[in-house]
Amino acid sequence: MATPCVRVRVSAASRASQWAAGAALPWYRARVRGVPTGEGPLGRAPLGPRRRRRPRPAGMNRKKLQKLTDTLTKNCKNFNKFEVKCLIDLFYNLMGEVTERQGITIGLDRNAFRNILHMTFGMTDDMIMDRVFRGFDEDNDGYVNVSEWIYGLSVFLRGTLEEKMKYCFEVFDLNGDGFISKEEMFHMLKNSLLKQPSEEDPDEGIKDLVEITLKKMDHDHDGKLSFTDYEQAVREETLLLEAFGPCLPDPKSQMEFEAQVFKDPNEFNDI
DSSP states (O other), X not given: OOOOOEEEEEEEEEXXXXXXXXXXXXXXXXXXXXXXXXXXXXXXXXXXTTXXXXXXXXXOOHHHHHHHHHHHHHTOTTSOHHHHHHHHHHHHHHHOSOOOOTTEEEEEOHHHHHHHHHHHHOOOOHHHHHHHHHHHOTTOSSOBOHHHHHHHHHHHHHOOHHHHHHHHHHHHOTTOSSEEOHHHHHHHHHHHSOOOTTOSOHHHHHHHHHHHHHHHHOTTOSSSXXXXXXXXXXXXXXXXXXXXXXXXXXXXXXXXXXXXXXXXXGGSOOO
8 A cells, every 4th residue: 555645844933043243044943733843944043154055954864865856956957966965955954854755745835936036035015926836846736845846046146048938938827728818818917017106097007008918929929928938038038038927036135045055065075
């Protein structure tokens, strides 16, 4: 009989904290429901110079962690082995004191993941953050596991233009039918644009913007955007990559995240 799969849910606490010594990158603390909470680098001051070894997840031995790192590195072209190791460590620090056991799948739930997007990368649009979560959660089980975490960040932080176009299009295709419709454009633009107090009917302005966008990007003139339409428009003008809302990190937050997470390899012992 197959071992039943039990998922451990992680929910984010509301309190946020800043790095010590004037560091700019905000982090947060995650709790594991029903499991004692551990403090990771997202819930306290960053690792100081006295701390040389990053903890392994409870229940995961050195050999298993090495195998996981090697497998993810092999399948992830945008990170090297050390960077993959750092991101695995970060994932399990976020999870806290969770024991890895056979038949148990652990991962970040929607709220915990949205907190990362908001506190670390400055995202504020609820609709876009939900869609980014769905983009990371490839098996659609409601949790981002360690593999999805690494592969998702690979595109999110360092993806090629082709990878980012595919990712962004899937974020903007709200119902997953392979097209970005007028209605989807309207909802995304309405959420992402700042409302002006003087506007009596801002919806009319957004409808006009949708029509302008379609005129610019709808190359086959069918009233909606296919991936072919979107790809052609982005290749002509890369600023259209995030035409319907910010779903990628800005350069500053990306640089700060990587600077904090990818420490000097000499600072830590080997796995």
